[in-house]
Amino acid sequence: MTHWWKRSLAAQLIGFTLMALIVAQALTILISWDERSKALHAAMKSEFFSRSASITRLLETMPQALRGQALLASETVYSRFWLSAQDPTDVAAWRNRAVTELDRPLENYVDLMRKYGLGLQGKRLTQEGVAKANTDEGWSAPSQILWNLPQPAKFLYFDGRNGYGLAVQLNNGMWLNTAYYKADLDQWWNAKSLISLCLTAAVLALICILVARRIARPLRGLAVSAEALGRGESLPPLPEEGPDDIRRTAEAFNKMQERLRRFVDDRTRMLAAIGHDLRTPLTSLRLRAEFVTDANVQQKMLATIDELQSMTEAAIAFARGEATVEETRAMELDALVGSICDDLADLGQAVEYIEGPAMTYRCRPDGLRRAVRNLAENAVRYGGCARVYIVQSQSTVDIVVEDSGPGIPEEMREKVFDPFYRLEASRNRDTGGVGLGLSIARAVARQHGGDIVLRSNTPGLRAIISLPKEGRIDAVVRGIKVSLPRSALKQRRERNRVA
Known part of the structure; x- marks a missing residue:
């Protein structure tokens, strides 16, 4: 109560x-x-x-x-x-x-x-x-x-x-x-006064309900818009109308949305420009390294230049991915994740998808596909295999990727999300990437209003993409829940693979 x-x-x-x-x-x-x-x-x-x-x-x-x-x-x-x-x-x-x-x-x-x-x-x-x-x-x-x-x-x-x-x-x-x-x-205190008090209370309660709805309606719209903005969706400005307090709140939200969008765009353009401008000096260094007479020194210089080149290309790709505004739309989340696992399995990687209940979710499918792929490839590369499944909690929808590898020390589990950071004990420069995979995956999850956390799997590591449940859309047709057979789920996964 x-x-x-x-x-x-x-x-x-x-x-x-x-x-x-x-x-x-x-x-x-x-x-x-x-x-x-x-x-x-x-x-x-x-x-x-x-x-x-x-x-x-x-x-x-x-x-x-x-x-x-x-x-x-x-x-x-x-x-x-x-x-x-x-x-x-x-x-x-x-x-x-x-x-x-x-x-x-x-x-x-x-x-x-x-x-x-x-x-x-x-x-x-x-x-x-x-x-x-x-x-x-x-x-x-x-x-x-x-x-x-x-x-x-x-x-x-x-x-x-x-x-x-x-x-x-x-x-x-x-x-x-x-x-x-x-x-x-x-x-x-008699019948007359009691009836008068009840009628007055009823009228006041009705007026209060109307006033509360008038106040709560724009606040509910603001809450929905704030949640969508937290998931990175592109929103039209809120209508700046109503009483002064409500109108000022809408104005402040619209200004905040514009400033955030401008800040992200400026940061992304700056990162892309830096990555692009680094190509010219790297090419110049590669040409000069060709004139080095000592073969051993020349090989080391070229390896360093290649590493810088790969980091630059990764930074440019990351910036382009950030700059690309993908439309948020409803997708069959189980089919989307299952199709990623099927693609990796077809390439010979030990990836297993454990099927769960059918679910429709509002997301950016390309970005989410990239995040799940990065986590699954990391699990195969450093843990030998990947088991992927979807679970639901009271407030989140979690995409879980498990492996049976050596795992990551607890004190380093936040550090590995830093751009270009790699754990030297388990990931070397020959077999690993440049250290942007987890950064990209977390950026995608946070664009959806969620996050990525790492947990122990005894043995191995469990990576969890935790998405807010507000984006979930139950498959309901005229008020009746739709339960899809396994064959239909496989067909949908095939369509997602083709897409």
Whole structure:
């Protein structure tokens, strides 16, 4: 889960946005909830006293026989009215009577919310709960602002501050009792707030996904182009568009690509020019050596000149190979490597190709053919035989060339890749080349975004051309993997040999 979170830009953007939303909502609630609660209680208290005053005026103007019916008609879901002959001095008894009255169902009223279980229901008021709350509070006279009638009245709270009670003495000596109770239904965490938060989160998540895709699309294109550039492919410039940061990144990549290409071209042209210019003094030296009278000295001079000539020709060939821009295209890698081994075997060299699964790979076939050939010829020359096969790891496609020779000391395995470097203990100037074979092979591998490493084979040496798996293309036709028989693979190898 953590790995996915770190890899996905959209997930991180959504996560941080939702965290910011939750923190903002929490801060808003902390700042405004107390004031909102006070305002709601003030409004309910004002409504309670206004309704009680209206009922008081109404009862004072109507016959006593109709007062009971008037009180029943005036009751609401949250308020109840009743008359008593005695002064309600016992606070606890009055609160218990208020609980009983509030629990009494209203006449001609059907509570559909409670019947069908719709909405949030407040906590149920009980006499036990009322008896435990407000025990130290008794009747108190309401302020002049809330009660401005001449009838004497007294006020109390019950169930904390959720319930209000009022007793008003009428002109005939009766007491009008009013009880109002509304549970705190407007809690900060209810269905309404939950739905609002979910809808806001969904909209923000959708926006974050769109923004993340807009940001990631050019970044994915940049990653693909950088990978192709690392394999030496010739790429068109990236489109320099979008926001400033993305546009500047594309501009920097295009400039880097142009500079790298210019640097490689300049280096290659310089190497080719040096190799070409060396031909003239070498020819002059060869002519002058012909006039040396001492045959032994003349032979040594000519051998040295021949060695310089071969090194020069190899340098020119290497430079030409570097300067040649070969198009990257999809090739059947197993057939390509197998055809190289078949060619060497036809020339009488002990080269064996161990066939593996069919695979299509984007590469420069001529350069890769040259690298595999150099490694196979080296294995035959210094190890007596070569075994070639292809293996796949989690991130690479490896072309392995094994031999059974004396191998190369571990401390010299990087040195042998230097141009014109040879190990004198196992490779002499008569049987070996000029020391560019491994350099060329590594240059080809690195042009493909990979490398060449040397490992011990016990006995012998194992040379591995490690190519990135990004260049692999599975042979799939309409979503079905294609499995080729051995005869078809041999035919493809024959076509590669002809090519």
